[in-house]
Structures are given as C-alpha cells and as structure tokens.
Amino acid sequence: MSVSALQSGYQMINHVTQMSDEASREINRAAYDRPEQQMQESQRAIDPSLAPQAQQNNTPQQPKDVAEKKPDQTQVDALLKLNQATQYNRIGANVIQRDQDMIGSLLNIQA
Secondary structure (H helix, E strand, O other), X not given: OOOOHHHHHHHXXXXXXXXXXXXXXXXXXXXXXXXXXXXXXXXXXXXXXXXXXXXXXXXXXXXXXXXXXXXXXXXXXXXXXXXXXHHHHHHHHHHHHHXXXXXXXXXXXXX
16 A cells, blocks of 8 residues: 555645644633633733723822733643644645655656
8 A cells, every 4th residue: 555745745734724723722712711800900901091990090000011921821732732733734735745846756757
C-alpha cells in the first residue's frame, strides 16, 4: 500500500481544522463564562469613565493597566492551540506543495 505525501498533507490540514475549531470554541466558552462583575472591572480598566460616579467623585481611582491582568488559563491554552494549528497548517501546505513539485519533476523527466 502506497502512502503519498499528498494524503499526509491533507490529513494534517484536516487535523488542523479540527484543532482550530476546538480552540475557538474554548475561547468563546471562556468569554461567555466570565462573571459579569469581572467583565465590568475589565471595562473600567480600559475606560475609567465607565466607573460609577460615586467612586469617581470621592476617591481618585487609578486606571488599572490591562497588561497587569492575568489571562484565564483556558484562554492561554486555546491560544497556544491556535498557534500550533497555524504552524501545522503551514507544514501541511508545504508537504502538499513539495508533493506537487515532485510530481512535476517526474513528469519533466519522462517527457
């Protein structure tokens, strides 16, 4: 049984599609599962004008730096999975391209 590089490349791209779908679902799920209070705090960190008026008048509130917040571990894992899927996609496309180049070379030799 002969296994061509073309089949391997397509299998890799199909696997990448599944990985990216799963990772995007995880990111979406993590975004919707965040508590409402945490979302409001992150909005205030970005735009202090969204803070309640009583807090703005009584105490000067320093806006939180967005970089200080630690992202949720599920989001980090999902983003790493997306990055890995991107790299695998490039590899799969490269395998398919090399297979096509090799077929072209064989046809040129026979001609």
